[in-house]
Amino acid sequence: MDRKRVTGPELSVQPIFRNSTTPKDILTENNQRLDDRAFDDLRPIFMKTGLVTQANGSTYIEMGNTKVVCAIWTAAVEKVGFSPHGTLNCEFKFATFSCAKRRGHMRDAQEREFSHTLIQALTPAVRLELIPKSAVDIYVNVLENDGTNACLAAAIIASSVALADAGIEMMDQVTACSAVFSRDSILMDGTAIEEKQQDGSLMLSYMPSLNEITHILQSGKLDTDNISKAMEQCIDGCSKIYSVMSSALLESLR
Known part of the structure; x- marks a missing residue:
């Protein structure tokens, strides 16, 4: 139980949200998506580094209505014996107000799973052998x-x-892109409405310069083709996002 939060009133009225009803179909009559994107289009991306001044490195990203902030802290780890490699730790958390249904204050099973997924996706790129007896802590907070x-x-x-902004040496930047399967269509960068009517989904993380996939997360019963x-x-979407990531890092150096 969270004793630090102020309890709400005994009687309350549920707020009315605009466009709270889910449409019957995620495609319009002209076979277009509800936000007028093509099937293979990504949402507009905004990215900026260095917003969390107390952290060693930080990044804020917007992809449409998706808003995420990440902060990096590095520290020496006191262990018995010598560790030739550093450790990568991650804490993924949805803000309590980020979803349509209010999330809990403590991390749930999905957030812990996403934390492990982040570590698996980023570990092949980070040169942990160059930072022995050190820990890199990644804190991700989803705002929307x-x-x-x-x-x-x-x-x-x-x-x-954020890892690059913190000055941690990496083999390559890790980009990621998701896809939603709906009937016979593949919708790139699916929204929450599209995910409610999906037949399956796929999320891929990729290192463009090395042409290597670091992680794949797939759900649903899907055909191999x-x-x-x-x-x-x-992979094509990751290549497009890579240019935005490079521009954000170059902007932070100016």
């Missing part, structure tokens, strides 16, 4: 959730840029 897989992809992107096609589209 407009698609769970999109939030995880945005968290990987923000974490990779659709999975291969979605992976190719996600």
